[in-house]
Amino acid sequence: MAQPRIVIVGGGFGGLAAAKALKKVPAEIILIDRTNHHLFQPLLYQVATSVLGPGQIGFPIRAILQKQKNTVVVLGTVTGVDKDKKCLYVSDADQQDVPLTYDYLILATGATHSYFGRNEFERFAPGLKSLADALSTRNKLLGAFELAEAEEDPRRHQDLLTFVLVGAGPTGVELAGALALLVRTTLKANFRRIDPTSARIVLIDRGPRVLGTFSEHLSQSAQERLEKLGVEIRLGKSVDQVDEHGVVVAGERILSKTVIWTAGVEPSPAGTWLKVETDRARRVRVQKDLSVPGHPEIFVIGDTATLDQDGTALPGVAQVAIQQGRYAARVIRGRLSGNPPPKPFRYFDKGNLAVVGKGFAVLQSGKLRMSGIFAWLIWAFVHLQFLATPGLRLSVFLQWAWTFLTGQRGSWLIVDYHASPPLTSAADADTAMRGVA
Amino acid sequence: MAQPRIVIVGGGFGGLAAAKALKKVPAEIILIDRTNHHLFQPLLYQVATSVLGPGQIGFPIRAILQKQKNTVVVLGTVTGVDKDKKCLYVSDADQQDVPLTYDYLILATGATHSYFGRNEFERFAPGLKSLADALSTRNKLLGAFELAEAEEDPRRHQDLLTFVLVGAGPTGVELAGALALLVRTTLKANFRRIDPTSARIVLIDRGPRVLGTFSEHLSQSAQERLEKLGVEIRLGKSVDQVDEHGVVVAGERILSKTVIWTAGVEPSPAGTWLKVETDRARRVRVQKDLSVPGHPEIFVIGDTATLDQDGTALPGVAQVAIQQGRYAARVIRGRLSGNPPPKPFRYFDKGNLAVVGKGFAVLQSGKLRMSGIFAWLIWAFVHLQFLATPGLRLSVFLQWAWTFLTGQRGSWLIVDYHASPPLTSAADADTAMRGVA
Numbered sequence: 001m002a003q004p005r006i007v008i009v010g011g012g013f014g015g016l017a018a019a020k021a022l023k024k025v026p027a028e029i030i031l032i033d034r035t036n037h038h039l040f041q042p043l044l045y046q047v048a049t050s051v052l053g054p055g056q057i058g059f060p061i062r063a064i065l066q067k068q069k070n071t072v073v074v075l076g077t078v079t080g081v082d083k084d085k086k087c088l089y090v091s092d093a094d095q096q097d098v099p100l101t102y103d104y105l106i107l108a109t110g111a112t113h114s115y116f117g118r119n120e121f122e123r124f125a126p127g128l129k130s131l132a133d134a135l136s137t138r139n140k141l142l143g144a145f146e147l148a149e150a151e152e153d154p155r156r157h158q159d160l161l162t163f164v165l166v167g168a169g170p171t172g173v174e175l176a177g178a179l180a181l182l183v184r185t186t187l188k189a190n191f192r193r194i195d196p197t198s199a200r201i202v203l204i205d206r207g208p209r210v211l212g213t214f215s216e217h218l219s220q221s222a223q224e225r226l227e228k229l230g231v232e233i234r235l236g237k238s239v240d241q242v243d244e245h246g247v248v249v250a251g252e253r254i255l256s257k258t259v260i261w262t263a264g265v266e267p268s269p270a271g272t273w274l275k276v277e278t279d280r281a282r283r284v285r286v287q288k289d290l291s292v293p294g295h296p297e298i299f300v301i302g303d304t305a306t307l308d309q310d311g312t313a314l315p316g317v318a319q320v321a322i323q324q325g326r327y328a329a330r331v332i333r334g335r336l337s338g339n340p341p342p343k344p345f346r347y348f349d350k351g352n353l354a355v356v357g358k359g360f361a362v363l364q365s366g367k368l369r370m371s372g373i374f375a376w377l378i379w380a381f382v383h384l385q386f387l388a389t390p391g392l393r394l395s396v397f398l399q400w401a402w403t404f405l406t407g408q409r410g411s412w413l414i415v416d417y418h419a420s421p422p423l424t425s426a427a428d429a430d431t432a433m434r435g436v437a
Numbered sequence: 438m439a440q441p442r443i444v445i446v447g448g449g450f451g452g453l454a455a456a457k458a459l460k461k462v463p464a465e466i467i468l469i470d471r472t473n474h475h476l477f478q479p480l481l482y483q484v485a486t487s488v489l490g491p492g493q494i495g496f497p498i499r500a501i502l503q504k505q506k507n508t509v510v511v512l513g514t515v516t517g518v519d520k521d522k523k524c525l526y527v528s529d530a531d532q533q534d535v536p537l538t539y540d541y542l543i544l545a546t547g548a549t550h551s552y553f554g555r556n557e558f559e560r561f562a563p564g565l566k567s568l569a570d571a572l573s574t575r576n577k578l579l580g581a582f583e584l585a586e587a588e589e590d591p592r593r594h595q596d597l598l599t600f601v602l603v604g605a606g607p608t609g610v611e612l613a614g615a616l617a618l619l620v621r622t623t624l625k626a627n628f629r630r631i632d633p634t635s636a637r638i639v640l641i642d643r644g645p646r647v648l649g650t651f652s653e654h655l656s657q658s659a660q661e662r663l664e665k666l667g668v669e670i671r672l673g674k675s676v677d678q679v680d681e682h683g684v685v686v687a688g689e690r691i692l693s694k695t696v697i698w699t700a701g702v703e704p705s706p707a708g709t710w711l712k713v714e715t716d717r718a719r720r721v722r723v724q725k726d727l728s729v730p731g732h733p734e735i736f737v738i739g740d741t742a743t744l745d746q747d748g749t750a751l752p753g754v755a756q757v758a759i760q761q762g763r764y765a766a767r768v769i770r771g772r773l774s775g776n777p778p779p780k781p782f783r784y785f786d787k788g789n790l791a792v793v794g795k796g797f798a799v800l801q802s803g804k805l806r807m808s809g810i811f812a813w814l815i816w817a818f819v820h821l822q823f824l825a826t827p828g829l830r831l832s833v834f835l836q837w838a839w840t841f842l843t844g845q846r847g848s849w850l851i852v853d854y855h856a857s858p859p860l861t862s863a864a865d866a867d868t869a870m871r872g873v874a
Binding site for chain 2: 035036037054056058059063072075076092130132147149186190192391402412416
């Protein structure tokens, strides 16, 4: 009899945890991702601000799963699911939807930022979700200083050296801190006509405080730290407009050539594919075993799912995705071996961390609240721990130590990337060749 | 009295050497480059084959010259020179040609590959001259294996897993060796449906041997080593056609989705800007003091210049550019301080090196000829030595040691880059804003 096939969509924290937890299962596992790498998203802002190179936070999924012989990794984009036929569709190199049947399906397709219905903002205020985003943001940030330096009229520097970050969650706060450090340390002594430290960094959120998921006290500490680094903070203010000239915040125009969006949550279209109930943000409502109502063979995990625990929805963080990935794998393992199902999923909150600039982080875990250098050391240790391989851990550790000591960044590069041509397969080359020959 | 202004165009080996040698000169030095980084081109093939990340061979020019207070670094593209007005034109962010006057001009604008009049080949067979080239080549190389793995019909793998390199000079040879290693070590155990080691690597040159500038004996050693690594070598054969299906070599069609061009030399348009005599390859003929006839204030150095020494033209290698950059700076220093001019320029050939795969290089220096692991150790040492900063030396050394021991590459990444939007300055923002407000 053929082995059951388990298809996992997404090689992020959730999908990868599920794949690893299925290591010894007698099944054919297919992991599909749109990119070839598992991305350590929490450090994406460090690629954007030139501390790390892309190879230090991205590692090939197939290399991580190299020794797991029951697993095939496929680069592809899922375009839909047919629940009744137990079949999903993968767009191949020729842009055709190739059907792929499954016995079990785990959708771990993540989320991106939400423009709250104003998708036209995206062009002027890109998000920070992929390596391509981070590299393109880096080009913009560093390019603004180059343009200002090349410009002789100082009145023209104002909008070039104004950076607006929309969203004061962990990504916005960490990016603001890293950007402030970039101008105050690395860039500082390197320009002749402009003073990089005169750059204006504006952090905007419509909520009442930065790091809204942390305690009020920690929010306050983070805000003070950011202000000490020179970051301007505008809270309780909505962004009415984003265009080529900058933003309008609560009626006030801020001229800026570089606006970065880190607000809101827009889940993947898993809910649309499955035609199942979602919450207001369109996340799929899953059951206590993370499966979809009526379809015990389909699991949805991580940022693209929603599940209440003790009356509140679980947060969209890596730890939830990882624990859910492992849990879904356990449910499948149980079914395949005829064991009883595990107890309902329960998230164990190990705590949350956010770093603000150099040598300062906030930490919240259970009743523990901590801010300062000790929290920062824990932050560094935890993040190194969760990198995909020992090689990355060593490389990132050395880079951090180097940057900490010398102020030198690992990747202060503006690269004028060629637009990636679509990867095309041989397709009709045989036929075409007959014409040529 | 205003200080004299020395403009250097190009931050490669030649331009950077000139700038550094002008460190203590009482002059205003402006170094212009199209990118923000000095690129260590000899290791570009290692970025293309995933060993190194872009930040390990590219380093910001302004950071290298940070402490040199007489020097301004400007990101810009030179579009022309007016010899009589002592003025050059720099394209700024708004694509306008801004004039910049000079008292002394050093053109160190380099060269790229030549398609021998068949520029339509470029689309299908890009070269390897910039970080963007290397990253786009990397995407293609790694992408081919991903497409083949995703493809169920093995007959369709043939052209995906055939890699054609045109030009068997150092770049072609080093790339062929690195690619052979990539498939035989790193990729080998990572695919389930295809066998990466079955990839065909074809190296083509119209000359009679690989590494034509080395001795016949060393060419032979390099060729044997490449063949041992599985590289197919076609010598004395011209490429008649390059298109979406692959290449036609001496009448034979080779199906390939990945063709890389490393042949020929096409200098920058410095000769056209200056309207001066060039050689057949359009390199500017310079005098023994590296200046242009009739214009003692204009120097042309490196790959974009040509100068005979002992009856043969100097080779287009980094060492020539570096020594010429230092020499041009010396001539200028002499003129500014009223000292007599130095003796005519003479290139001191320290020797040439090329690496073939792992633990093997060829070395030719004066009468010394060497091949094997010892030459490889010298190769590694010399290349580390010439990297721009101690940080890069450490980082590349560690990466090499890691890859040597584990077979793991530093940057096995396919990134679907966003096309870089042009950097635009504030320009008419003020005016535009009046309309908006």
